[in-house]
Amino acid sequence: MKKIFLSLVIIICLSFFQIYAVDLSGNIRNDAILLYKNNLFSYSNILENQLILARKTEYWRYHSDIRLLVFTGKDSAGISSTVYLLSVPRIYIKYFFSPEIDITIGKNNISLGNIGLFNPFETDKTVNTADVNYDKSGITGFIINIGIADKSLLKAFGAPSPNPADSSWALDISTNVSSFDIGCVVLRKPDDTSAGFYFKGDIELGVSGSMAYHFYNGSGDFLETNLGTDYSFFDGKLFSSLLFYYNQKGSDTSAALNTPITYSGFFHSKLYMYFNSLYTYDEFLSFGIGSIGNLSDGSAVIFPSVSYLISDGLTLSLQYNNATGNDKQEFSGNSLGSHSIIFKVNGKL
Amino acid sequence: MKKITLFLIIFLSGCLPVLSLTADDILKLVDKNMTFETERGRAVMVIDRDGRKITKEFIVYGAREGNKFYAEYLNQEDKGVKYLKLEKELWIYLPDADDILKISGHMLRQGMMGSDISYEDILNDEEYTKKYSAALSEETIIDNIKCYNIELTAKSDDATYYRQKMAIDKVRLIPLEITLYAKSGRELKKMKLANIKSIGKRYFATVISFVDLRKNNSITTIEYKEIEFDIAVPKNFFSKQILKR
Numbered sequence: 001m002k003k004i005f006l007s008l009v010i011i012i013c014l015s016f017f018q019i020y021a022v023d024l025s026g027n028i029r030n031d032a033i034l035l036y037k038n039n040l041f042s043y044s045n046i047l048e049n050q051l052i053l054a055r056k057t058e059y060w061r062y063h064s065d066i067r068l069l070v071f072t073g074k075d076s077a078g079i080s081s082t083v084y085l086l087s088v089p090r091i092y093i094k095y096f097f098s099p100e101i102d103i104t105i106g107k108n109n110i111s112l113g114n115i116g117l118f119n120p121f122e123t124d125k126t127v128n129t130a131d132v133n134y135d136k137s138g139i140t141g142f143i144i145n146i147g148i149a150d151k152s153l154l155k156a157f158g159a160p161s162p163n164p165a166d167s168s169w170a171l172d173i174s175t176n177v178s179s180f181d182i183g184c185v186v187l188r189k190p191d192d193t194s195a196g197f198y199f200k201g202d203i204e205l206g207v208s209g210s211m212a213y214h215f216y217n218g219s220g221d222f223l224e225t226n227l228g229t230d231y232s233f234f235d236g237k238l239f240s241s242l243l244f245y246y247n248q249k250g251s252d253t254s255a256a257l258n259t260p261i262t263y264s265g266f267f268h269s270k271l272y273m274y275f276n277s278l279y280t281y282d283e284f285l286s287f288g289i290g291s292i293g294n295l296s297d298g299s300a301v302i303f304p305s306v307s308y309l310i311s312d313g314l315t316l317s318l319q320y321n322n323a324t325g326n327d328k329q330e331f332s333g334n335s336l337g338s339h340s341i342i343f344k345v346n347g348k349l
Numbered sequence: 350m351k352k353i354t355l356f357l358i359i360f361l362s363g364c365l366p367v368l369s370l371t372a373d374d375i376l377k378l379v380d381k382n383m384t385f386e387t388e389r390g391r392a393v394m395v396i397d398r399d400g401r402k403i404t405k406e407f408i409v410y411g412a413r414e415g416n417k418f419y420a421e422y423l424n425q426e427d428k429g430v431k432y433l434k435l436e437k438e439l440w441i442y443l444p445d446a447d448d449i450l451k452i453s454g455h456m457l458r459q460g461m462m463g464s465d466i467s468y469e470d471i472l473n474d475e476e477y478t479k480k481y482s483a484a485l486s487e488e489t490i491i492d493n494i495k496c497y498n499i500e501l502t503a504k505s506d507d508a509t510y511y512r513q514k515m516a517i518d519k520v521r522l523i524p525l526e527i528t529l530y531a532k533s534g535r536e537l538k539k540m541k542l543a544n545i546k547s548i549g550k551r552y553f554a555t556v557i558s559f560v561d562l563r564k565n566n567s568i569t570t571i572e573y574k575e576i577e578f579d580i581a582v583p584k585n586f587f588s589k590q591i592l593k594r
Contacts, residue, residue, distance in 0.1 A: 025425060061594075096594060099585050104447075111448035135445055147590025150435060179438055181451045206453030236459030236467065282564070283396050283403055283464070312403055313426040348426045 037337035044073025065090040100147040118245035120212035120224040151176035206230040222249035269296035299325025313348035372483035417587035442592035465561040465569040
């Protein structure tokens with residue numbers, strides 16, 4: 001009886017997709033991780049199945065991103081277990097009032113300023129050192145985009161809360177001047193309001209930068225800024241980028257390393273660097289190396305990788321992570337694992 | 350009879366300068382064929398390397414005024430990824446982030462989506478007569494078609510390729526083969542244009558192959574499934590806002 005019922009549900013859903021032209025796609029990813037930490041080896045596996053349902057019409061768009069994550073490994077007590085986690089990082093409707101104006105309601109990614117690591121206007125400052133590009137969960141609220149001219153945009157974001165003090169909102173206005181994208185952002189979060197600017201352009205090299213001044217409700221205002229550059233060599237086959245980040249509120253001592261970050265910051269210290277380089281051997285094979293470094297205490301995470309495209313949409317990657325710091329440093333082997341090897345399989349559905 | 354023959358010889362000799370074209374004339378006619386006010390197309394790009402193939406499908410819009418270009422990928426792996434070019438600047442829309450990223454100028458030298466065609470190749474739609482000076486050399490035959498042979502030399506350093514050699518169909522005035530050279534004289538890429546169709550007032554090659562001569566056994570082919578020229582494009586179509594639609 002259950003099988004018949006389930007079959008009927010599947011047939012009805014498929015018919016719905018067929019009738020209403022719902023686009024079904026997604027991604028399957030498996031990370032097998034071998035970790036060496038505190039003189040012990042451990043193995044874990046993360047399987048993530050992403051299902052995207054989308055529908056696009058002339059006047060509106062629907063998008064949902066549902067993920068089933070299966071984690072197999074040892075928990076904090078050292079006991080092997082399998083954990084299932086269902087999440088919905090994004091689900092929203094976007095309505096187009098006109099070619100220039102649209103509104104998004106639901107849970108979606110909020111992008112303010114220059115997207116990427118160490119963005120001072122990032123709403124979620126958690127960093128996954130094993131995969132810095134892993135996308136983050138969205139925020140429930142609304143986003144209004146207004147195109148002012150060909151190269152100018154106004155973005156307004158709001159996440160209301162029953163308690164107004166817990167609400168968030170932001171304004172981001174950007175334009176293009178002399179081949180530079182420039183913009184200003186005002187961002188209000190429950191415990192922190194910040195305002196600043198950002199830019200991205202070319203002076204032979206690619207250059208980018210952001211600066212945010214935080215009017216912090218807690219203990220004192222502070223400045224957060226980054227400055228980066230990028231360039232391609234050998235007719236674009238080798239791409240390299242370097243970014244420096246400064247957080248005035250960061251700690252000067254290693255004593256703070258074991259305490260949680262209570263303010264709007266990525267890590268504990270003041271000064272950081274992010275380096276990334278990608279060599280594209282051909283359409284199928286590429287080699288990369290990245291590093292996040294704490295320039296205040298001298299520790300770093302280094303992650304070289306190789307990636308191979310087996311077939312359309314199916315990629316194999318091998319990544320090695322090394323945390324170079326000692327116990328008194330932020331990126332220490334004791335907290336992150338001295339060495340880890342991650343074997344990734346990624347398939348687009 | 351002799352007088353008639355002599356008259357014909359004198360008459361035809363006088364006509365020859367009118368009938369024969371200079372290199373610049375030919376290049377102007379090629380530009381006339383290959384430039385357009387607006388275009389819309391749907392194409393399939395196949396990257397073939399040592400027998401392994403990757404297929405990409407996309408739609409493109411272009412406008413000559415303001416040097417504008419829009420492309421949207423339709424194949425499942427890249428679905429929703431869009432590019433916008435305005436003058437010399439390029440942005441990419443990433444559907445996963447639902448946001449727009451500016452692409453640095455130096456990245457235009459990269460192959461588009463891993464192909465042998467760089468962004469510069471695709472986005473460079475300026476008239477040849479503006480960027481190159483031309484010289485005519487000995488005619489050639491390609492696929493049983495008589496062709497003019499023209500050598501182009503860049504007028505300034507900002508041209509993507511310093512030198513080009515074109516074999517141009519004498520009747521339809523469209524290049525059938527183009528070889529691209531660096532300033533050192535090294536051959537960089539070879540383009541072959543095939544499946545020529547008459548579309549409105551112009552001839553257009555619906556199959557274009559790129560071979561990167563610096564690689565072994567690598568060829569990228571673009572086949573236009575649909576193409577239209579000089580169509581009406583909505584106002585404000587080429588804008589950052591439209592990338593998010």
